[in-house]
Amino acid sequence: MNIQNYINGEFVNPIQDNWLDNYNPSNGEIYGQIPNSSTEDVEKAYLAAANAFPSWSNTNLEERSSILSKIANLILEKLDFLAAAESKDNGKPISLAKSVDIPRAASNFQFFANAITQFSSEAHESVGFNAINFTLRQPIGVVGCISPWNLPLYLFTWKIAPAIAAGNCVVAKPSEVTPMTAFLLGKICNEAGLPKGVLNIVHGLGNQVGEAIVSHPNIKAISFTGGTKTGSHIAKIAAPMFKKLSLELGGKNPNIIFADCDYDKMLATTVRSSFSNQGQICLCGSRILVQESIYEKFKVDFIQKVSELKVGHPSDSDTDIGALVSAAHLQKVKSYIDIAEQEGGKILFGGKTVTVKDSENGYYLQPTIIEVSDNNCRLNQEEIFGPVVTLMSFKNDEEALSLANETKYGLSATLWTNNLNRTMQFSQKLETGIVWVNTWMMRDLRTPFGGQKDSGLGREGGFEALRFFTETKNVCIKYQ
Numbered sequence: 001m002n003i004q005n006y007i008n009g010e011f012v013n014p015i016q017d018n019w020l021d022n023y024n025p026s027n028g029e030i031y032g033q034i035p036n037s038s039t040e041d042v043e044k045a046y047l048a049a050a051n052a053f054p055s056w057s058n059t060n061l062e063e064r065s066s067i068l069s070k071i072a073n074l075i076l077e078k079l080d081f082l083a084a085a086e087s088k089d090n091g092k093p094i095s096l097a098k099s100v101d102i103p104r105a106a107s108n109f110q111f112f113a114n115a116i117t118q119f120s121s122e123a124h125e126s127v128g129f130n131a132i133n134f135t136l137r138q139p140i141g142v143v144g145c146i147s148p149w150n151l152p153l154y155l156f157t158w159k160i161a162p163a164i165a166a167g168n169c170v171v172a173k174p175s176e177v178t179p180m181t182a183f184l185l186g187k188i189c190n191e192a193g194l195p196k197g198v199l200n201i202v203h204g205l206g207n208q209v210g211e212a213i214v215s216h217p218n219i220k221a222i223s224f225t226g227g228t229k230t231g232s233h234i235a236k237i238a239a240p241m242f243k244k245l246s247l248e249l250g251g252k253n254p255n256i257i258f259a260d261c262d263y264d265k266m267l268a269t270t271v272r273s274s275f276s277n278q279g280q281i282c283l284c285g286s287r288i289l290v291q292e293s294i295y296e297k298f299k300v301d302f303i304q305k306v307s308e309l310k311v312g313h314p315s316d317s318d319t320d321i322g323a324l325v326s327a328a329h330l331q332k333v334k335s336y337i338d339i340a341e342q343e344g345g346k347i348l349f350g351g352k353t354v355t356v357k358d359s360e361n362g363y364y365l366q367p368t369i370i371e372v373s374d375n376n377c378r379l380n381q382e383e384i385f386g387p388v389v390t391l392m393s394f395k396n397d398e399e400a401l402s403l404a405n406e407t408k409y410g411l412s413a414t415l416w417t418n419n420l421n422r423t424m425q426f427s428q429k430l431e432t433g434i435v436w437v438n439t440w441m442m443r444d445l446r447t448p449f450g451g452q453k454d455s456g457l458g459r460e461g462g463f464e465a466l467r468f469f470t471e472t473k474n475v476c477i478k479y480q
């Protein structure tokens with residue numbers, strides 16, 4: 001199935017008529033073409049967005065909110081269809097697309113449909129000066145949203161929903177590796193009555209379409225989710241133009257397990273936090289740190305549980321681990337298994353590709369557990385972003401904390417303990433944007449989301465996202 005750009009409410013071919021192949025990760029076959037767009041397409045999208053802005057930014061909040069709600073409802077109505085499309089495009093198990101990706105895309109629109117009606121600004125009375133200050137939070141204008149392939153519709157809508165809720169018009173680019181549900185979203189937006197030009201979706205390569213969005217002098221804010229290296233490159237382009245930037249980047253998250261935890265809950269959740277979505281979630285706990293006294297028991301139990309996971313075709317309802325997203329990504333992940341062997345890591349489970357019947361050319365890999373002894377090894381310092389976790393033991397709180405923080409990344413951490421003082425100490429000292437205690441990936445959309453250190457810049461989520469997508473202006477009125 002071929003897809004097209006969505007510009008000014010219409011589906012159009014790329015101006016230069018160049019196309020890219022779209023692969024199905026479950027069998028390695030090309031199943032469609034996507035626009036290989038250029039700067040000209042981005043300019044066309046920008047003009048449509050700029051043209052729509054005066055009217056959209058003045059649309060009253062009830063109307064904006066109601067259109068966003070309609071988009072949310074239509075996503076839910078088409079849940080099965082969208083989940084099947086997401087699973088085919090990305091390789092993720094259909095069960096995951098149905099239970100997580102697509103419902104969350106609907107929640108993103110519904111959440112910001114509600115949030116925009118509650119968003120407020122501040123007033124400060126300057127007592128003794130006969131003056132009052134109030135703050136305006138005005139839409140920025142045309143903004144850019146660029147998203148990755150791991151949670152395609154989920155992350156694409158996480159940016160677009162607050163951007164348009166706040167009154168901006170958008171030029172958006174999904175990952176060229178997983179463009180399908182973004183294309184389908186355009187159709188849903190038309191069905192929901194989103195005015196032409198409010199959302200424009202340009203497909204193509206990062207270093208062409210993405211870079212044209214980031215470099216565009218009149219696209220004033222960029223919300224980007226993707227790799228740390230790309231984020232750094234984007235920051236260099238955007239900085240001289242003083243663009244607002246929100247960067248949600250990579251992670252190498254510690255999963256810290258203390259002996260006093262609720263063991264069974266921890267074990268079940270750790271299987272999920274290690275291998276959900278083939279380990280291709282920026283929040284996956286890829287470094288498992290276990291207290292010495294339970295290390296050997298954990299090792300045996302974890303290997304047992306992981307060995308029960310079924311690697312299979314994404315559309316089989318009992319598949320736990322589907323296909324990795326692309327042949328190139330499978331190669332990258334496998335290269336870390338070779339690195340582990342060179343670095344003296346011990347492969348406790350997995351490490352091999354899997355052949356799935358009738359889909360022999362799909363990109364399947366066993367869930368892989370590697371024991372390491374040095375936190376400075378590449379396996380523990382570099383983001384692998386696949387079904388590969390490392391195990392390491394620690395003696396006490398102090399060692400656990402320093403191992404957890406000894407990385408350039410700082411996205412999230414998970415802590416398993418029933419000790420309140422330890423919970424508070426770690427909550428304060430972990431150098432991450434998110435700390436989960438006795439749970440993982442439990443998301444409340446009102447909370448700030450983002451990372452410290454090389455995991456990013458700024459926070460999205462809740463009112464933080466609406467603040468990002470608005471320009472703040474203080475007005476000071478002096479009276480007699």
Ligand code: NAD
Nearest residue numbers: 147148149174175206210211226227230248249250251282
């Ligand atoms: P990527 O950086 O390669 O690409 C992300 C997006 O940026 C894609 O749409 C891509 O086309 C575009 N892009 C690439 N080069 C660009 C450039 N020069 N200018 C502008 N845009 C460009 O990342 P990916 O491989 O698609 O995704 C995986 C990465 O995303 C991992 O590092 C993962 O940790 C990260 N991620 C982070 C979060 C978070 O919330 N922090 C969430 C999901 C994924």
